[in-house]
Amino acid sequence: MKMTDRLAILLPLAARAVLGQCSGIYLVDQPFPVSGPEETRWRICWQEQARNGLMITSAFFRKSPASPFVRILWDARISEIFVPYHDGSPRYFDVTNFSFSLVPVSNQDCPASGGGATLGSPAHVCREVRDRGLAWKDYGNVRRGQEVSLWAALGAGNYNYVMEWTFRDDGVFMGRVGATAVNLPSKPLMTHVHNPIWRLDIDLDGFPGDSATWVSHSESGPLGADTFSLAAQETGFKWNAEQFNILQISDANLKNSRGDASTYMLMPIPSGMSRHQEAFTANDFWVTRYNSAELNAKDVNVYASNLQPIAGQDIVVWYKGSLHHFPRDEDGEFVDRYWKGEAHVMWTGFMMMPHNLFDRTPLVP
Amino acid sequence: MPTRDLRWFELFLALALIAWPAGCQKRQQRPPVAGPPAPLDALTPAERQLAEQLIRADPGVLKLLGSGRSRLIYIDMIAVKPDSPEASREPNALPKTRYAEAVFYRFDGDIGVRAVADLTNKRTIESGEVESNTVPLNNEDLTEALALALQDQKVVSMLGPEAQSFRVADPAARAKGPANVVRGLRVNSLDQNDPCYRRRCVQLFFQSSNKGYLIDSAVVDLSTRRTDVVKGSMEGPHHEDD
Numbered sequence: 001m002k003m004t005d006r007l008a009i010l011l012p013l014a015a016r017a018v019l020g021q022c023s024g025i026y027l028v029d030q031p032f033p034v035s036g037p038e039e040t041r042w043r044i045c046w047q048e049q050a051r052n053g054l055m056i057t058s059a060f061f062r063k064s065p066a067s068p069f070v071r072i073l074w075d076a077r078i079s080e081i082f083v084p085y086h087d088g089s090p091r092y093f094d095v096t097n098f099s100f101s102l103v104p105v106s107n108q109d110c111p112a113s114g115g116g117a118t119l120g121s122p123a124h125v126c127r128e129v130r131d132r133g134l135a136w137k138d139y140g141n142v143r144r145g146q147e148v149s150l151w152a153a154l155g156a157g158n159y160n161y162v163m164e165w166t167f168r169d170d171g172v173f174m175g176r177v178g179a180t181a182v183n184l185p186s187k188p189l190m191t192h193v194h195n196p197i198w199r200l201d202i203d204l205d206g207f208p209g210d211s212a213t214w215v216s217h218s219e220s221g222p223l224g225a226d227t228f229s230l231a232a233q234e235t236g237f238k239w240n241a242e243q244f245n246i247l248q249i250s251d252a253n254l255k256n257s258r259g260d261a262s263t264y265m266l267m268p269i270p271s272g273m274s275r276h277q278e279a280f281t282a283n284d285f286w287v288t289r290y291n292s293a294e295l296n297a298k299d300v301n302v303y304a305s306n307l308q309p310i311a312g313q314d315i316v317v318w319y320k321g322s323l324h325h326f327p328r329d330e331d332g333e334f335v336d337r338y339w340k341g342e343a344h345v346m347w348t349g350f351m352m353m354p355h356n357l358f359d360r361t362p363l364v365p
Numbered sequence: 366m367p368t369r370d371l372r373w374f375e376l377f378l379a380l381a382l383i384a385w386p387a388g389c390q391k392r393q394q395r396p397p398v399a400g401p402p403a404p405l406d407a408l409t410p411a412e413r414q415l416a417e418q419l420i421r422a423d424p425g426v427l428k429l430l431g432s433g434r435s436r437l438i439y440i441d442m443i444a445v446k447p448d449s450p451e452a453s454r455e456p457n458a459l460p461k462t463r464y465a466e467a468v469f470y471r472f473d474g475d476i477g478v479r480a481v482a483d484l485t486n487k488r489t490i491e492s493g494e495v496e497s498n499t500v501p502l503n504n505e506d507l508t509e510a511l512a513l514a515l516q517d518q519k520v521v522s523m524l525g526p527e528a529q530s531f532r533v534a535d536p537a538a539r540a541k542g543p544a545n546v547v548r549g550l551r552v553n554s555l556d557q558n559d560p561c562y563r564r565r566c567v568q569l570f571f572q573s574s575n576k577g578y579l580i581d582s583a584v585v586d587l588s589t590r591r592t593d594v595v596k597g598s599m600e601g602p603h604h605e606d607d
Contacts, residue, residue, distance in 0.1 A: 022403045022404070023402070023403040023406055024403075027403075047406075047407045047442065048407065049441045050438075050441050050503075051501060057444060058405060070454075074444075088555070089555060090550075090568075091553060092551070093551075096501055097550070097553065098501050098502045098549070098551050099501040099502065099503040101536035101537075103536065122537060155536055156550075157549060182578060185578035185579065185580050185582065185597065186580055186581075186582050186595060186597040186598065187580075187598040188580070189598075190600075191601075203453055205454055206451065206452075207453050208450060290446075292446070296499060314446075335576060335577065337580050337581060337597065338573065338576040338580065339580055340576065340577030340578075
């Protein structure tokens with residue numbers, strides 16, 4: 001083979017390895033374990049944007065150094081945080097009603113001793129690489145897991161919303177929102193619900209060819225069963241705790257080396273599921289066909305009403321988490337006509353777990 | 366160059382090119398080196414400026430904005446999916462073009478305007494009207510609302526001698542500091558007879574440096590430039606016991 005032919009092969013490969021979709025502080029290229037030979041790796045791009053705060057703009061995962069990177073996400077964002085109060089008003093849309101900024105972070109938020117590093121100047125984002133507790137234990141054999149987390153806080157008037165994205169060594173991806181800072185000053189003792197709604201443009205192994213399946217557990221006498229219902233057209237789903245519902249996202253071609261279809265399973269991490277009068281809150285999950293103009297969670301019921309086919313397509317998943325904030329003395333106190341105090345963080349979120357992405361147990365030993 | 370030496374040279378070059386990313390990764394932990402942004406990097410200040418220039422010069426946008434009062438709400442990068450699915454599977458695929466989205470609010474007519482600029486080819490490629498309730502308020506709105514509120518005697522009386530010391534909270538401020546600051550939330554009324562049902566209204570909360578938040582607040586209608594005082598509540602929800 002001529003030298004020029006060889007270079008023609010090598011250079012593009014190398015160039016692709018060098019040049020990435022994002023760079024500098026916007027690239028999180030995290031091998032696991034954090035020291036020693038790589039076992040798994042995430043390659044993530046992020047950005048801070050005016051409406052949605054901290055967003056993930058791409059995420060790829062590889063299950064071993066010899067495996068190719070698999071795209072998991074095109075785009076992940078908190079599309080809305082809807083906050084209705086118990087007496088009917090106000091009813092806030094804390095992402096789309098105001099172009100709030102991320103608040104500054106420092107070493108106090110993100111100590112290096114805890115694996116933290118602030119990103120940006122001025123810094124608004126914290127990257128934490130940390131031990132995540134037990135990955136597995138089998139009597140005397142044990143493995144602790146690791147994860148990388150990106151978080152920032154949206155300064156939403158009296159509240160700060162912590163937006164956290166976590167990528168684990170076992171391929172799990174998680175999103176959480178935490179509400180903290182100060183109760184609504186005009187009625188600090190009024191109960192309310194914070195509803196973050198995530199828009200997850202999941203593009204497993206690229207687009208299109210993705211499908212969503214609703215998984216339900218049921219029991220009859222001593223017997224249990226699981227039902228898989230493929231979503232044929234744009235729709236919404238209500239989570240039922242007794243059914244252990246999962247939304248499973250699959251790709252037409254992605255399989256592991258055992259020939260099993262590789263999927264991701266989206267599971268809530270809930271304390272409750274809200275149902276407000278607004279139609280977009282009627283479901284906990286929505287699945288729509290990708291449309292670059294469809295970004296607003298408060299219109300998701302309208303998007304889904306088009307009933308476009310979504311099996312084997314480029315799809316977007318919307319997930320609503322809910323925090324029921326019942327005010328307590330720990331939130332603060334009245335001093336004359338002032339309210340003083342800090343509401344400690346309350347969280348809600350979801351987990352996306354790989355299913356048959358690996359060929360066997362990862363992170364062993 | 367003798368053939369054997371050429372083979373070693375090829376091997377050296379290939380290894381150097383493949384090993385280069387490992388060095389890059391370490392360097393990427395430091396602040397970015399000046400150079401063109403990668404496809405999914407945030408817009409640079411120069412790109413934001415270019416986007417605004419392109420969009421404001423576009424005839425379609427000019428027509429939508431009209432000659433009356435309007436406000437730029439935000440400019441951000443948007444990523445456009447590639448035409449080929451294969452490109453979306455490649456972790457290092459390079460979209461050829463950088464795009465920016467801008468959203469404006471036009472006061473007369475209560476409409477939003479959205480436009481998209483192709484920064485690589487230096488042209489506006491899309492513009493259109495959007496519903497005003499999808500256009501967020503921003504800090505300029507907040508600053509304007511505070512100025513209006515502090516002209517209102519009801520608000521000045523509510524705040525007392527410190528009234529004119531209040532400033533819009535600086536989102537970049539690291540700590541609350543000694544200042545009296547104002548934060549705001551948009552008001553969405555459910556009552557169709559309420560001016561804030563459709564108009565851009567802001568509820569202003571006054572945070573005193575050492576006392577906390579005043580529970581009384583001001584609601585400013587930015588469209589009519591009218592201010593009202595809202596008395597805060599110390600009551601909690603009614604408990605319904607079984």
